[in-house]
Amino acid sequence: MMNILIYTKHWRKGGIEKLIAYLIEHSDNRYNFTILTEDVPDPKNQYELPINVRIYFRRYSPFTDKNKNNLRSAIKNIDPDVIVVMGSTREIYKISRASIGLPYPIVISEHNSNKEIAKNFYNDYDFYNAVRNAADLNHVIFSSFAEDYPNKDKVRVVTNPILPLDYRASVSEPGATKKKIIHIARYDLNQKQQDILVRSFSLIAQKHLDWELHLYGGDWFGGQQEIKNLVSKLDLSNQVFVHDAIENVGEVLSTGSIFAFPSAYEGFGLVVGEAMSVGLPVVAFADCEGVNQIVKNGYNGTLVSSSLRDCDMFSQALDNLMSDEEKRKEYSINALKTISDFSLEKFISGWEEIFDEAFSLKGKNKLLNLSDIEQHYMDVVVSGLLFDKIYSRTPKKIIFNKVRSIIHKLRLQKLARYIYRKFKK
Template identity: 25%
Template sequence: MSLSPSSPVLDPKAKRIAFVIEKLAQRSGGAERVLIETANALSRRGHHVEIISHEYRGVPPFYATAPGVILSNLRMPQQTRWKQLLHPFREAMHRLPDLPVFDRVVWLSRNGAFWRRLQLHLRAVRPDVVIGFMPPAISAVALAKTDHPMRRVASMHNAPEQDFHNPARWDPSRLDRRRRLALMSKIDKIAVLLPEYRDWYPANLQDRVLVLPNAVTPIAPEVLAASRRGHTIISVGRLATVKRHGMLIDSWSQLAERFPDWKLKIFGEGPIKAELEAQIRARGLEGKVILMGHRSDIAQYYLTASILAHPAEFEGFPLAVTEALASGLPVVGFEDCSGLNRLVQDGVSGRLVSAEGDRAENFAKALGQLMTDAELRLSLGAAGPSSVAAYAPDKVIDMWEEMLFGP
């Protein structure tokens, strides 16, 4: 059959790619953003891209997908009547003791539907490669049995000890933590963000682990030169305990009287928002510390602020930090924060704060030093763009294609 002039001509090199993530709807985290930006870039290169999630919320992603990227939710957006009736029983079952036999029942209740539905979907769409983003999706990808060959990829987005051993992340059961690592043997390629994360994996997995950093969009030199920096410090990240926004507010309370013309703007949403609001009121910092929520125009704040404060406990490859560096913004974070301490050079592109002693006081001193020294801020900020130049988007997407389709 001949194609009409208007019929699309398929690129014979195009591949069918399936990204898998458990929850995506209206989530604005770094991993979700990386997934969508990578999916969009691969779609623009001619590949057939689908993003698969498994969640009840029937709303679109926070970040926009490119035309042609397919979104598939394996779970019904609304629970049926009988599932609503069973919900209290499932919740009670999830509180069973973390002991043998009980743990298997609870694990299947929490995770079984995801990988079984994913298995049926992959058998139907038959992708060339499937990429699990973060442990719940990676486990589902590893468990899904298909009747066609496909490459299975794990995309990791944090320090591995956090993803595999921290009971506060993902499924808290000991059984799930053991299975997360054991199931990596069923994965063909494991993408990690930094070289030290590769070294963490056991010897039997080392040859599958590749370093694949997040992409960082460069800022044009003329845009950087035209930027006008005000007396504003910004902090960007989910409002969760691990980001230590509460500690940052404590630090700011030590600086507020000395620097009355400075403001701290915190961007993000999350479970401790009300707690942070109450803390700001208790410290009398209304109007000095401002919770900005989610902002689609965050890029302009990187160009008009003077410092990025990032006091997180740990990170994988923090987008807020790399975007600040690309925007000529000096970064202040802790010396023991994984990811950040690899990207920020103390005294070159920012300040790495001592973890010894009173963290809030140490952080306040580091911020105060930069707030009083405009020349230091400028010199530290000037070093940022070149420090992240190796992570330009085209270079990173080339690395993705090599991992997905190479040997």
């Protein structure tokens, strides 16, 4: 039995979490999985796993020496054969920092493009590449995501799966009184950009009174209320409906005629694949890396070639597809053909090869016997110290520090907390 420890910053119903659930459910029984997350227990919003899978909810932020040692102790107590770090944020560096001198091979699995993950490191490529280099193997979703890797021989490419759903959308409903545009994603206006979708729809709502827009998702960051407010402000309550997260994804998707996905960036966009698996044509932005690897413009959907917040162009793309029943039918057929390239079997076999290769490195792994120079490099670069210095000079951080200084100087902490609570509501 090979013991696999998977570290993920979050454990909620999201893309990375669904992939972990797929791995655990479908991998060979010679693998035993444990999950370590910095999230909190929330059964309603977390995937159910087999009873033998242990989940540890622990917090290691801020990543002080004390928390680093706590994480190190947790890893030693779990005693895995292989550690897999899944993510696309700065958090991917923690496991490496806590595992120096331990005999556990590390696989860093990045779930976004090089460009997008670098933003989370404020484009400090020394820090970013040092974190990658500390791993024994690196995993990416698409080969194009590894173009800037400094050490490509350690990179393994395994694409995410698209599971066929037992539903089919009817994108052409001549007798239907209402046709639907479906959107499913957590409410996150910075990444998923539901506000762009609502504003885009508002520009053509009167032209298409027989169409509705339905949005579904978990409210991770308080964006759901903002979308509800925007719908009310734009007087769209009769055509735009804002829902909570759902379990029956396939059933909901099958009620639609178009899937709209205006994300600014994605690693893959699992829900886009799910939409295609029921035969929905997709409208998305051409510059959304990951999604633009699945959606082929003019074949199974429309990729909008404009800025990532261009409501006019996104609205025009929706309008064209809403107005063209034959094009929706054509794209629907092609969408169903597309998913054959993303099979679950390829995903599982690819990851099992990664597990086995990493296991062969146990006791010979990179972090077990570091030289003094390498140790110093880990302490300075992979620790994020240089990154923190860069971050402290970013405009956002400078403004934040100035505001905080003024609040403390004028003793306005209570007022600031009151305003913050009112704003969050």
